[in-house]
Amino acid sequence: MAESKINLIGVDVGGTNIQAAVITSSGVVRKRQRAETPREGGAEAILSTVTDAIAQVLDEDKVGDTLGGIGLAVPGLLDYKKNRVDNSPNTDIMGLDLIAPLRKKFNVPVAFANDTDACTIGEKWVGSAREANTAVGVFVGTGIGGGILVNRKLLRGTRYSAAEVGHMVMDIHGPICGCGNRGCLEAIAARVAMERDIRRAIAEGQPTVLADWIGGPDEPIRSGMLRRALDAGDALTTTILTRAGEVMGQACLTLRHIFEPDVIIFGGGVMEACGDFLMPILEAAISADPYFGPRPGGRIVQSALGDDAGVLGAAALAMTEAGLDPFAGGERSFDHYPALKLTDDHTIQAGKKIYQEDILVRVNGRVRKRQKGDDTTRLASAADVTEKDLGRACRGGPEILILGVDNDAPLRAAAQAFLRRRDIAVEMLPRKKALKRFDALKARKALLLLMG
Ligand SMILES: [Zn+2]
Structure with a gap:
């Protein structure tokens, strides 16, 4: 079959939603199916939701024998030798083997990767890192995840847990991080860290529009709310986001000095909502770097794929698993645009x-x-x-x-x-x-x- 006729399935297994999409070998999402991530029933329930979502979207799009492979973006630490999830803090899939059951059911190559690794691959395939050979992805949401491509290959590490850019220590005396260390990037600049600082400031009596907007202690301060507070000129939100941006900027310097990437890609919910505020702060940090500053490379870009980075990256993994090179820029089909x-x-x-x-x-x-x-x-x-x-x-x-x-x-x-x-x-x-x-x-x- 010609490469341009092959379709892939990309699956994004998220803490809230599971999404399965039919994606062409040119990186175009044709059809998608979303389901809620089951809260009960553990790994079995999640596997069956994933299987159903794939079966449904395959059926709706009449993919038939053009299916070349399935790729999955999965949160947590993965064991690529044993094909299973080793640790996934927010999703009940520890120990789950997603590969063998899907291979058996759909009879095609199946691959998986950590979700932010997959997002980085997606951005390299068809997003804002497509010209890059070496790229670092930083995904700022509830926490901060990362992905590192060196010469177009994922850097996985000895035990497959590399690229945890969120756990780069930025301040040895800083706040305790979920990982147990002090002052990780995530503990200072992720959404939950900003939320912690905002709640503390409110408790201390600092004025902010957020005081009226936020619900109870269990209700998160979402990225969209931070955006609205910025738009309203809220001083506290501006200060907290500026500081987060400055620390992210310092993290970029370190990433740049270690990997000298072509680009550092910023994505995730916080960047989607507040990127236009944060990006100039990051760019300023890079250009003020007295060591690497004037050199080309290490440019900061924003995710071009947004929410789709995961499914697209997963599809690129599926292509690789099927023996094709998604980055070769080979035969691509662009005949789906309307007259x-x-x-x-x-x-x-x-x-x-x-x-x-x-x-x-x-x-x-x-x-x-x-x-x-x-x-x-x-x-x-x-x-x-x-x-x-x-x-x-x-x-x-x-x-x-x-x-x-x-x-x-x-x-x-x-x-x-x-x-x-x-x-x-x-x-x-x-x-x-x-x-x-x-x-x-x-x-x-x-x-x-x-x-x-
Ligand atoms: Zn940490």
Whole structure:
């Protein structure tokens, strides 16, 4: 079978959700299935949820004999020799062998990796690290996980527990970390660490909008709430996030000095929500480094794949397990994009559908209105494009965004930074030319068309 006709399954086994996706060998998510991670029934229940999710998505997408392999992104420490989960603090899958039962049931190669290792692989395959040979992934969420690629290979360590960048000691007198050590990056800069500091400040009587927003002690302060507090100009949140950013910046210096990577990729829930605030702090730390500062390399980028990094990385693992090289950039298929035609100044035909508002076409070929719901406001120029618009258009990690607009006002600096930090090129063209260019381009591409 031609490589371009092969489909993979990528599974992301999360603490809250299990997601299985059908993914092409060009790294496009075709279909996905989500299920809640079972709270009871232990490893058996989780294995059966994973198996059902795979079976369902295979059935829905009619993958048939094009299935080349299955890959799984799994939280915790994994034993790659015994094919089992050694330790997974937040999910009840210790001792579980996920490989043998799935191999038997679906009769294809099956591979797995630690979740943040898989995310790093995903970003290397089709995300913001695709040009990199050596890359470090730092995923900032509830905790901080990592992944390290050296010469395109995962650094796994003697007992497969390398790349725990969250447990890099940043302050020997710092707060105690979940791992038992003091002052780990995670204990200072992860969401739970920020939450601890915010609650302490509130208890000490410091004013903050969060005091009114947060629920009881069991209700977490989520990344989205931190974002809203930043937007509201909350001084406490700004101080705490700035300090977290500065410590992450110092961690980047260490990572850069040890691995000299092409890029350091930042992802995870905190970065998704607050990346535009944190990234300039990280970039400033790197450029102020008196040792490596002016050297090229070690650039900081943001995850281009967001939530999909896990399933995409898992699919890349499946490809490798099936004897293919996902990074070879071989035969790729880009024939899933719809035919687009501007029928008059305010009407576009996309496949069989007619739109009279701004549209976007994502990497997976799906056409969407620029804004959700009934809102049909049109943008007059690229200067009106927000980072939110770009986030919607660039889901799935395009290499290039074609922006179609009939005047040449440039994108705002923040929008340009959004694209630069995800290594997404942009071409701005008059609408008719933009459609032609989009159609002719053989790449992972996205389109944002402003109807003006
Ligand atoms: Zn630690």
